[in-house]
Amino acid sequence: MPGLYYEEFTVGETIEHDKRRTVSESDNQRFCDLTMNQQPLHLDAEFAADTQFGERLVNGLYTMSLAVGLTIPDTTDGTIVANLSYDDVEHPAPVFHGDTLRAETTVLNKRLTSDEDRGVVTMGVEVYKGDDTLVCSFERTALVERAPDGA
Numbered sequence: 001m002p003g004l005y006y007e008e009f010t011v012g013e014t015i016e017h018d019k020r021r022t023v024s025e026s027d028n029q030r031f032c033d034l035t036m037n038q039q040p041l042h043l044d045a046e047f048a049a050d051t052q053f054g055e056r057l058v059n060g061l062y063t064m065s066l067a068v069g070l071t072i073p074d075t076t077d078g079t080i081v082a083n084l085s086y087d088d089v090e091h092p093a094p095v096f097h098g099d100t101l102r103a104e105t106t107v108l109n110k111r112l113t114s115d116e117d118r119g120v121v122t123m124g125v126e127v128y129k130g131d132d133t134l135v136c137s138f139e140r141t142a143l144v145e146r147a148p149d150g151a
Contacts, residue, residue, distance in 0.1 A: 003077035005147040006110065006119030014106045019070050022100040023058050031062040058095040063136045067127040070103040071140075081118055081143040089138040093129070100130045108139065118143055 032042050040047040041057050048056040064086070095101065109122040121144055127136040 002073050003079035004075055004144070005079050006112070006121065006144050007147050009107045009110050009119075009121050009144075011107050011110060014104055015071075015074050017070050017074055017103045017105065019073065020100050020102045021066055021070065023062075023066070023095060023097060025056075025097045028056070028058045028062060028097060031059050031065075035059075035061065037061075053094055053096075055096060058097065058099070060091045060095075060136065063091070063095050063101065063127060064089060064138060066101060067103045067125055067136060067138075068140065070101070071105050071123075071125055075105055075123065076142050076144055079145045081145060084120065084141040084143055085139075087139040087141070089136070091136050093133045093135045095129065095135050099135075101127055101135070102130075103127050112146075113143070116146075118145055120144075 028042060032038065037059060039059075041051060041053075042048075042059050043056065045056055048054070104126045106124045106126075107121065108124050110119055112119050120141060122139055122141045124139055125137065126134060129135055
């Protein structure tokens, strides 16, 4: 199990995730279909051509969801009890079909629960395009297991 137990998270540590993903038109289309989001800025090339962006944008919720997926192997894979919240979500720059995304996670805070059986970890996640443009940032708070041996 590659995920971290509560004790293994270090406040201030930044994890640069190795996995990257190039977003395809199909990814965006399927995500919009699954979530019933019919925003023409995501789906209609002629509509999008007449906007300030000049082409379709990737759905911002897909960008955020992809980022969570990119971060899980190095953070909470197999050690999570639950995601508690996603806060302060920002999309400072657009994502287009063909952009390759990567993520970085910084551990912002952690605390034991009142029964001290588990811990709450808050992480800041930043998502970048291949040219290092920040395209999404958010805080993810998760309830995670403590190490079985208490180490």
